[in-house]
Amino acid sequence: MVKTVKFGGSSLASAEQFQKVKAIIERDSARRYVVVSAPGKRFPGDDKITDLLYRCQALAASGRSFDAEYAKIAERFCGIRDGLGLSYDIESELDAIRLRIEAGASPDEAASRGEYLNGKLLSAYLCIPFLDAAEFVRFRDDGTFDDNATMQRSETVKAYERAVIPGFYGQKRNGSVRTFSRGGSDITGAIVARGTQSDVYENWTDVSGFLMTDPRIVPEAKTIETVTYSELRELSYMGASVLHEDSIFPVRRARIPIHVRNTNDPDAPGTMIVPDSMATDKEQMRPLTGIAGRRGYTVITLTKDNLHNELGFSYRLMGILARNGISAERMPSGIDTISLVIDDKRLSGKMDQLYHDIMIECAPDTVEIASCIALIASVGIGMVRNPAVAARLFTALNDADVNARLIDQDSNEMNIIIGVEQRDFERAIRAVYHAFA
Ligand code: ASP
Numbered sequence: 001m002v003k004t005v006k007f008g009g010s011s012l013a014s015a016e017q018f019q020k021v022k023a024i025i026e027r028d029s030a031r032r033y034v035v036v037s038a039p040g041k042r043f044p045g046d047d048k049i050t051d052l053l054y055r056c057q058a059l060a061a062s063g064r065s066f067d068a069e070y071a072k073i074a075e076r077f078c079g080i081r082d083g084l085g086l087s088y089d090i091e092s093e094l095d096a097i098r099l100r101i102e103a104g105a106s107p108d109e110a111a112s113r114g115e116y117l118n119g120k121l122l123s124a125y126l127c128i129p130f131l132d133a134a135e136f137v138r139f140r141d142d143g144t145f146d147d148n149a150t151m152q153r154s155e156t157v158k159a160y161e162r163a164v165i166p167g168f169y170g171q172k173r174n175g176s177v178r179t180f181s182r183g184g185s186d187i188t189g190a191i192v193a194r195g196t197q198s199d200v201y202e203n204w205t206d207v208s209g210f211l212m213t214d215p216r217i218v219p220e221a222k223t224i225e226t227v228t229y230s231e232l233r234e235l236s237y238m239g240a241s242v243l244h245e246d247s248i249f250p251v252r253r254a255r256i257p258i259h260v261r262n263t264n265d266p267d268a269p270g271t272m273i274v275p276d277s278m279a280t281d282k283e284q285m286r287p288l289t290g291i292a293g294r295r296g297y298t299v300i301t302l303t304k305d306n307l308h309n310e311l312g313f314s315y316r317l318m319g320i321l322a323r324n325g326i327s328a329e330r331m332p333s334g335i336d337t338i339s340l341v342i343d344d345k346r347l348s349g350k351m352d353q354l355y356h357d358i359m360i361e362c363a364p365d366t367v368e369i370a371s372c373i374a375l376i377a378s379v380g381i382g383m384v385r386n387p388a389v390a391a392r393l394f395t396a397l398n399d400a401d402v403n404a405r406l407i408d409q410d411s412n413e414m415n416i417i418i419g420v421e422q423r424d425f426e427r428a429i430r431a432v433y434h435a436f437a
Helices: 015-026 049-061 065-081 089-102 107-126 148-152 152-160 185-195 229-237 245-254 280-284 313-323 349-363 383-384 390-399 421-435
Strands: 001-009 032-036 163-166 168-174 178-179 200-205 226-228 258-264 269-276 290-303 336-344 366-379 404-409 413-419
Touching: 001 015, 001 185, 015 032, 015 065, 015 107, 015 185, 032 168, 032 185, 049 065, 049 107, 065 089, 065 107, 089 107, 107 163, 107 168, 107 178, 148 152, 152 185, 163 185, 168 421, 185 200, 185 245, 200 245, 226 229, 226 280, 229 245, 229 269, 229 290, 245 313, 258 336, 280 383, 290 349, 290 421, 313 349, 336 404, 349 366, 366 404, 383 421, 390 404, 390 413, 390 421
Parallel strands: 001 032, 001 200, 032 163, 200 258, 226 269
Antiparallel strands: 168 178, 258 269, 290 336, 290 366, 366 413, 404 413
């Protein structure tokens, strides 16, 4: 059994957190590859090292002193080192990084040093070799992630029996440092898990897994024990977030489960994300895995007699959307109607032209525009096997006095989407949650 474990910024924010991480790693000898974030916040309002590094770089680039900010960075790293009683010479590393920033290091290079230094410290503390991510995570010179080149370098990682690897960054072909987007250590973890053919990718953070829904709306929301990759994709698209979205694809393709766990509560079961084919009977039968939702949609409903027989109606409608640079989130349709569900951000400033084009080119009988709509996705692979799910869901909404303005079901039948007025959003989520949880 081989495990890749990734620890997020809050898991490694202080010497005390390092001690928890050490205990977790020592508890299971399969935890051989350890990917780290930079130290994050220790308390609300605290600085993240990555943010401080970006600030230092920006100050240096505009010719200003970054001494004060850099002193905070040095203090954090020295504090961790001293708190752990290590004799590691972090000062020399800090001096070299300071010189690089003074000499015009890019924002990516500066920011990447948080993970680099944290990796160095953890490697010294655990007595596990340090492997620089720049040696195998590759980016093209245009800055995009080069998955093939990275995969080809998997042997570099596998050559290590155990390693501590900094997350978040890699190297371009021209040798310069490039980072993923913020939160990108999750991606490095997934790449390492795939490259080392790990049996599981453990992602250690400060929450005990994914909750069935937003706890700000349902404070008693239960943790999801197991979620499939497809379900998670639906939920995170609709606003649920714990992992960096791009961190899913390397492990998903390699059919490696992700186990989201809590460094501050290592005995909690956490959430297991599994390939769809690994879902057990229990998950297959479960009517609802999670509920997510987003506000800020407009629904444009066109009606026209005999619309379904009119050749090219949808084609023209799609052409209008494309020409106006708008993509519709969903397009539920009926015999005489088509609705466009559009994210307000995509529609902004384009409504008049869109309306005009639709009237001229599609000549609908009526157009109804509903703004301030929220979409709620009720997701579960078991839905298809539970014919009563829809009935339960709509009864719950009805009982809560929520009017569903729109109903749509994914063709993969693991997702029922309802559109409600924004003012009903939270009430609707609570109603659906309590109908199933
Ligand atoms: N330290 C980086 C950030 O704050 C990357 C990460 O934590 O995953 O975004």
